[in-house]
Amino acid sequence: MDTTQKKLAELRKVMKSQKIDAVIIPSNDPHQSEYVSPHWQERAWISGFTGSAGLVIVTHDHAGLWTDSRYFIQAEMELANSGFTLHKMYNQFGSPHIEYLLETLPAGSSVAVNGFMFSKQSIDGLQNALSKKKIGLVYQKDLISMIWKDRPENSLSPIFIHSETFTGQSINEKLRVIRNKIKMAGGDALFLSTLDDIAWSFNIRGNDVEYNPVAIAYAVIDKTSAHLFIDARKVTRDVKGYFTKAKVKLHPYEELLQFLSSMGSDQTLLVDESTISQSVYDAIQCKVKYHPSIPKWEKAIKTNVEIQHLRNTMRKDGAALAHTFHWIEKSLKQKKSINECDVADKLAEYRSQQEHYFGESFAAIVGYQSNGAIVHYHAHRDTCKTILPKGILLVDSGGQYFDGTTDITRTFTLSKPKKKHKISYTSILKGMICVARTKFPKGTTGIQLDTLARQFLWSHGLNYLHGTGHGVGYFLNVHEPPQGIAPSFAERGKTVHEVGMLTSDEPGYYEDGAYGMRIENLIVAKASEYKGFLEFETLTLYPFEKKLIDKKLLSCDEKHWINAYHDECYQRISPYLKGEVKSWFKKKCKKI
Known part of the structure; x- marks a missing residue:
């Protein structure tokens, strides 16, 4: 019996003594955070699944994890031989975990949750659903604390x-x-x-x-x-x-x-x-x-001071990326052995050399070949892949600076790409550009913008299951509500975009077991020249992978936009570069 199965056995023993038929364990903490401190990582502790989103239900004869498409591959790997079954959530409508409880528990059963880990709104919805089958909800019991004996303390780091x-x-x-x-x-x-x-x-x-x-x-x-x-x-x-x-x-x-x-x-x-x-x-x-929440809406709209700082932050962040990607190419040419973790370390190293740097904004996603298809992949030293001078490399990373938060994804080909690679990459790029260039009337929501990013993939019978964009904080959380670009009526999809809102623009395409592609820039909404209409300013600075672009699929306007963007990248980032790296970067920013 492995560690996870032992934890399940201990939990079921407590459930039996407390006369509990099922327990629900969420990902969040008492503050309803997406990312939580080790002290409150109850779902990860009991299941072994380390993704940032998911929910566990344990009954006396079943243990299940419910999570969305970003984590399917990761969850399958981490839950192997754990005693947990993966329940895949393909969309954001409904509550399949509640449906599972209603289908499997008899009337008169008792479900336990930790009332500090669930919002008032969540408890109301859960009670209403369970009461239809006369299933009781107990939210005063913290069953995990009864068995988690070596639980880490919260940080005492000074504010x-x-x-x-x-x-x-x-x-x-x-x-x-x-x-x-x-x-x-x-x-x-x-x-x-x-x-x-x-x-x-x-x-x-x-x-x-x-x-x-x-x-x-x-x-x-x-x-x-x-x-x-x-x-x-x-x-x-x-x-x-x-x-x-x-x-x-x-x-x-x-x-x-x-x-x-x-x-x-x-x-x-x-x-x-x-x-x-x-x-x-x-x-x-x-x-x-x-x-x-009043501050949620106030902080979502960045001030002119914050936006001006962000413009400068993107320059130095782009310089750190240039140093990292130059290092990758040079290492491969010199036939040095490098792996996914090495790239993540280099990203942090070069960012740390920039002014006002505080830390990473999330664990860098460096996915080589099949690992790139794992949307929120995180490389570990004992399992990370060696990067060879062939195939596709996806790099999604970001930094926390006193003057802003960054989040950027670029995809590279390390050898001559296949036709399908160029079609999928160019379709992604066209979708990203379409969102970045669009003008839209005031009152436009994220769900309306989402289709713009997908249309070119759809024309080739391709799609991606995650949202197109999320709000981004200012030296705060890299995922910040309420706005976003998403194909659902959840908060990100139904929120109206307003002047000053900072959002990611990141369509992608993933082929399980083969490769993943994503391109991501941060964009900020501003007033357009037309009354009653808004548009986006692209803040992120780094050139695209020209070897993956099929120019025949681009319109003249799209080519012009890419060339103008590449010129801006060089003009604004090159002052931070010197010598060999600067010369290399100039080639990357050439017109297509």
């Missing part, structure tokens, strides 16, 4: 101030905007649990979650003051002084529930039901009004 030089707004300016919105919404105070919302609102950053510069905290903002619930050991003297000037009161993290329960019954607290956990919600004694 720090994100300078107004980079944000363009002071903490007082942001709190003033939030308070005005609270008043307009008919509230007396606002509750915040989402870590990036809190980081943005207070102009602070942390290092509690890998790749995301956030700190584990809660916050309540009222008409005259603000309350931050955080481990005091993480707050330095300078930061305390900063908070004092802004009238921010500090409280121990664990005192949140007591504070909420003591709020006056005549007060109205605004909460986002999609992010406040059920167990936190239960502590509230005052009036509650559901309202979308």
Whole structure:
């Protein structure tokens, strides 16, 4: 019996003693984060699946993992011989895991969840669905903590101030905007649990979650003051002084529930039901009004100061990429042995040499040949592939800088490409360009833009199963709601794009067991020359793989756009390069 099967046996033993028929274990933490600290990685701990999205259900005779198409290949590999069965989610409609419970559990059964790990909205939906078959839901039991004995502690890394030089707004300016919105919404105070919302609102950053510069905290903002619930050991003297000037009161993290329960019954607290956990919600004694997170929408619209910083950040990020990709080509020509992990290390090394660098924005995806078909692939030293001077290499990476967050994907051919490679790559490129060049009326949503990116792949009978784009934070989470470009009516698909929203544009194509291709730039919405219409400005800077482009498939306008883009890449990145790398890069930026 392997480690995962032993954990399952221990969990089922506890379930039996607690009279529980099924337990649901999500990916998130009490703050409903996508990426979570090791302390809260319960789903990964019990199943062995390390992808960022997925949900586990364990009954007395079955253990299943539900995840989407980005992780099918990864999940199949990581769940092998684990005792877990992969349940593939092919679209974002419905709740197949709930359907599974309704189909397999008899009436009178009991399902347990940790109420801190599920939002109020999720619990309401789950209770409503299960009640149809008279299945009970217990959300006061944390079964995983009963068996996870060596659970890691949360980080004590100090928080720090994100300078107004980079944000363009002071903490007082942001709190003033939030308070005005609270008043307009008919509230007396606002509750915040989402870590990036809190980081943005207070102009602070942390290092509690890998790749995301956030700190584990809660916050309540009222008409005259603000309350931050955080481990005091993480707050330095300078930061305390900063908070004092802004009238921010500090409280121990664990005192949140007591504070909420003591709020006056005549007060109205605004909460986002999609992010406040059920167990936190239960502590509230005052009036509650559901309202979308105010900071979520404010931070999604980047200021002119932030956008100007991002333009500069893309230049130095592009320089780091140039050094890395030059190193790859040179190493292969010299017949040196390099692998996927070596490339990831080089990306981090060259980015770390850039001004204002903080860290990576996610684990670099360096997928050679068949590994490129794993959308969120992460290479490990003991299993990563050696890169040879042939085939297809996909590289998706990003950096966290004090002056912005980057996320870029490029695909390369390391030998003469096949015809099908050029068709799929050129179709992807055409789709990416179509989104980047489009003008669209105000009120346009992500689902409307998504088709623009897919149309050229569709014309060849090709497609990809993931969304086309996601919002991106500013020295914050690389995946930032609410906007995106996606083929569903989930938040990313139904959100209207507004001026200042920063979004990725990343169509792709994947052939299981063979190769993967994706091209990704970051684009920001701005007003167009036509009244009532918007357009995108492309911020990311790095040339495309000319050897994979089939020029016969391009229109004259598309060729002109690519050539102008390549010229801009050279003009803006080359000042950061010297000697051999600069000469090499100039060739990469030549006209097609």
